[in-house]
Amino acid sequence: MHFQHSDIIWRDFPELAAGALHIERIRSDVSVADAVDRFQAIARDVLAANSEGELAGIQAWRRTFTRMGLKPTQYRCASEALLRRFRKEGDLPSIHPLIDLCNAVSLAFAIPIAVFDLSRISGDLEVTRAGGHEVYTTFSGETEHPEPDEVIFRDAEGRAHARRWTNRQSGHSAIRAQTTSALIVAEALHETAAADVAELVAALEEAIGATWHIRPTSALLSRSAPRFAFAAHEDVARTESL
Numbered sequence: 135m136h137f138q139h140s141d142i143i144w145r146d147f148p149e150l151a152a153g154a155l156h157i158e159r160i161r162s163d164v165s166v167a168d169a170v171d172r173f174q175a176i177a178r179d180v181l182a183a184n185s186e187g188e189l190a191g192i193q194a195w196r197r198t199f200t201r202m203g204l205k206p207t208q209y210r211c212a213s214e215a216l217l218r219r220f221r222k223e224g225d226l227p228s229i230h231p232l233i234d235l236c237n238a239v240s241l242a243f244a245i246p247i248a249v250f251d252l253s254r255i256s257g258d259l260e261v262t263r264a265g266g267h268e269v270y271t272t273f274s275g276e277t278e279h280p281e282p283d284e285v286i287f288r289d290a291e292g293r294a295h296a297r298r299w300t301n302r303q304s305g306h307s308a309i310r311a312q313t314t315s316a317l318i319v320a321e322a323l324h325e326t327a328a329a330d331v332a333e334l335v336a337a338l339e340e341a342i343g344a345t346w347h348i349r350p351t352s353a354l355l356s357r358s359a360p361r362f363a364f365a366a367h368e369d370v371a372r373t374e375s376l
Contacts, residue, residue, distance in 0.1 A: 140262035151327035152355040153335035156364040177241035186217035194324035211300040212246040246300035252315040254307035257290025270294040273305035
């Protein structure tokens with residue numbers, strides 16, 4: 135299985151830097167409270183000095199949304215939405231240990247992070263332009279179709295697992311209590327994006343290892359190295375059965 139951004143995405147957004155992690159044997163009966171507290175403390179310090187809209191990473195995503203024909207104050211990247219909520223409420227609700235951890239890291243780095251249940255993704259996953267026929271399922275179970283040329287996360291069956299790039303994930307592949315295999319994707323477009331994404335991936339690897347006592351596989355993606363190939367649990371099982 136692999137994850138990648140299409141050639142057209144790299145052509146249109148050459149400043150993109152991305153990181154991806156694959157994690158197996160996830161359990162929901164663990165605590166990430168210490169790690170969440172640590173990363174949230176970083177976010178509080180950042181927000182004490184600047185509002186989320188003043189951060190370089192958020193400004194870059196606002197410019198990107200504008201280039202995609204979207205109003206950046208109407209459609210916000212996931213990290214900006216989290217930072218706004220965190221600034222107003224002082225905390226984020228607990229959802230699942232992996233989501234709680236990734237949300238806290240996203241706050242600390244002001245970089246959007248997407249987390250997908252791999253058992254709900256068919257074939258490979260690609261960030262690309264939509265044809266308009268793809269199917270997107272909201273968290274409430276409603277079905278939508280992305281606009282033609284909208285940037286989406288699309289699998290082999292034509293299902294959209296995120297709309298408007300980093301704006302909104304699908305409920306179809308959301309992490310659940312029974313999730314055991316996940317793909318984590320972080321993306322940034324600001325001047326120091328490559329270094330910041332690398333630091334983010336390293337921080338996630340360390341926190342995941344300390345919590346689940348497993349070592350995720352990971353990759354830093356660029357136009358010259360756009361593909362992250364990994365063996366999901368189903369792929370391993372299929373290989374062993376041959």
